[in-house]
Amino acid sequence: MNFSTRCFWAVTSLLVALPASSAPAQINVFVDWGGFELRLGEAASAAGVASFSAAEVTTIKTNVFNDITSHYSGFSLNFTETNPGGDYETIVFGLTGTGYGLADSIDFRNQLKTGTGRVFTANFDDFIESADPRSVQIAELSTSLAGTASHELGHNLGLQHLDPYGIASFTATNSNGGYITGTAQNSHVMATGFTGLNEAQRETFRTFSDLSGVKLHMADGVSPNPISLTSEQAGSHSSAGTAQHLGLTTVAFASEYDEAEVLTGYYRGSDFYSVDLEAGDKILIEVLSSIIYDDDFDSYLRFYDTDGTTVLYENDDLEVNSTGVNNGGSYSMDAMLWNLPVKNAGRYFIEVDAFSSSDSGNYDLVVAVERLRAIPEPSAMLLLSGLAIGLGLRRRR
Ligand SMILES: [Zn+2]
Structure with missing residues (x-):
């Protein structure tokens, strides 16, 4: 092979490699109205009202399209009412089935x-x-x-029915890492029947919860400021002393959580992770195994104090009911700890373990942190109030 041939191949492989190694700039979402008017007529008939006129159908389509794009504003999704070709997510309105909707899967991190x-x-x-x-x-x-x-699109991008309870303003109130939300989860898009979502709430514009916002930033191709996937280290990290450190990434927007991390690993004996926290922070920790993997295990989570030995919070099975989380009810074998309050600054430890230590399987680990930030009071306020208040404590930027 002479030099010019080598050169040609080097340039060619570079050109081929570039598109494959970078995430798609935007995910196309085909809003497929095929059959919509027919099904709308069936709904009108069942409700005992006149069929919707062509103008009314157009109004409904416009309203629906605007609401969907509003739900996903700030994310890199390109909604189109014509088939975009290539790979695309679909929302289809003309099919029939049981209930109100159906997604393919909980496609965490948008792999499909x-x-x-x-x-x-x-x-x-x-x-x-x-x-x-x-x-x-x-x-x-x-x-x-x-x-x-x-x-339904949210499921196909990786969201679950537990995500609407992930509201940064709540704080864990028991050692199981749970809290009572009342009905707050039902103002969010991923709420459903068993979270207590009622007719009036379905007829009200909902938004994504803080946790849903974080997870959409973890979904491949969905965020302009993605939280990239970390891999579990190859070497053993089965103690606080050998813990793998989680650096955390700033969450750009669409969430009250300030920093987050997503990691993929394989359990074959306890895995320790460390994270640096400040006084007043809150940390949410979720293991996703049974909900997304075939080779899964019954996970168990412990959150340790800075000494690496004192267990502050622990959970085996994630509990969800219509008034809160990890306070009764059932959801899955996956373990989760919700918005644990941090008293003192320092390096804390997370242990991903199993209910049975002989178990093994794949897992993803999600960590989200809400920081309590110290923000100086504007000087104008000092002048107006005449009080020498040096610092105001405010959550969020
Ligand atoms: Zn659902």
């Missing part, structure tokens, strides 16, 4: 690039009240359709 989320439009007669003015019927129907559409 061709998921379909189905909205069963014909079943949305539940949100059309014949006594309501037409404008209210259209508004409530539009909002509920859009909520289900974004919910």
